[in-house]
Amino acid sequence: KAGVTQTPRYLIKTRGQQVTLSCSPISGHRSVSWYQQTPGQGLQFLFEYFSETQRNKGNFPGRFSGRQFSNSRSEMNVSTLELGDSALYLCASRTGTGASNSPLHFGNGTRLTVT
Amino acid sequence: KQEVTQIPAALSVPEGENLVLNCSFTDSAIYNLQWFRQDPGKGLTSLLLIQSSQREQTSGRLNASLDKSSGRSTLYIAASQPGDSATYLCAVSYSGNTPLVFGKGTRLSVIA
Numbered sequence: 001k002a003g004v005t006q007t008p009r010y011l012i013k014t015r016g017q018q019v020t021l022s023c024s025p026i027s028g029h030r031s032v033s034w035y036q037q038t039p040g041q042g043l044q045f046l047f048e049y050f051s052e053t054q055r056n057k058g059n060f061p062g063r064f065s066g067r068q069f070s071n072s073r074s075e076m077n078v079s080t081l082e083l084g085d086s087a088l089y090l091c092a093s094r095t096g097t098g099a100s101n102s103p104l105h106f107g108n109g110t111r112l113t114v115t
Numbered sequence: 116k117q118e119v120t121q122i123p124a125a126l127s128v129p130e131g132e133n134l135v136l137n138c139s140f141t142d143s144a145i146y147n148l149q150w151f152r153q154d155p156g157k158g159l160t161s162l163l164l165i166q167s168s169q170r171e172q173t174s175g176r177l178n179a180s181l182d183k184s185s186g187r188s189t190l191y192i193a194a195s196q197p198g199d200s201a202t203y204l205c206a207v208s209y210s211g212n213t214p215l216v217f218g219k220g221t222r223l224s225v226i227a
Contacts, residue, residue: 004158033214043204043217056214090158103149104206104215106158 004107018079025093032074037088086114117142121218136190138205151204195225
């Protein structure tokens with residue numbers, strides 16, 4: 001069974017640009033979550049999508065947005081990039097139905113560098 | 116505020132030693148707790164998930180315990196190996212469909 005796939009693995013952008021990251025969950029998983037990981041702040045929750053609807057949202061500015069497609073694949077977009085957006089962006093999936101006693105499965109992340 | 120703390124931030128042990136990693140959480144009304152492993156530059160690998168009604172879970176050389184009343188969990192690694200070197204993160208879920216709250220991890224180095 002294929003794991004969570006994130007593309008691209010690395011991105012270098014300049015300030016002011018925008019970027020789109022992609023995530024394909026494990027087959028059958030309907031919940032996709034996004035996290036930002038930095039050395040100083042650790043893992044911070046961005047948002048979660050379930051059946052194409054945003055189910056939870058973290059405390060990030062509106063420049064960060066996401067969506068989920070009918071095949072459960074998800075994208076996140078960051079507009080007007082800032083230096084502080086440099087981070088490892090991790091996507092995670094789980095079955096998502098009912099309670100959250102299904103473990104979260106993570107992809108290998110997209111390393112975004114903003115110069 | 117719901118917070119998860121992991122102490123120490125880094126730990127170095129000789130190969131073969133048994134070790135314990137600690138995780139504490141401020142709000143004891145958890146739904147479940149999950150331990151992850153992260154290798155440098157990679158994503159997180161789920162190791163163990165303990166439901167709030169459970170006291171411990173075991174997988175191979177790993178044993179995780181949960182004490183809700185004291186707001187603590189421990190991850191016990193038996194007979195450590197250099198391949199166990201990684202960052203170990205603990206994360207707590209407070210209800211069925213809310214996001215996990217992560218600790219900042221303990222970076223473990225097992226020296227051959």
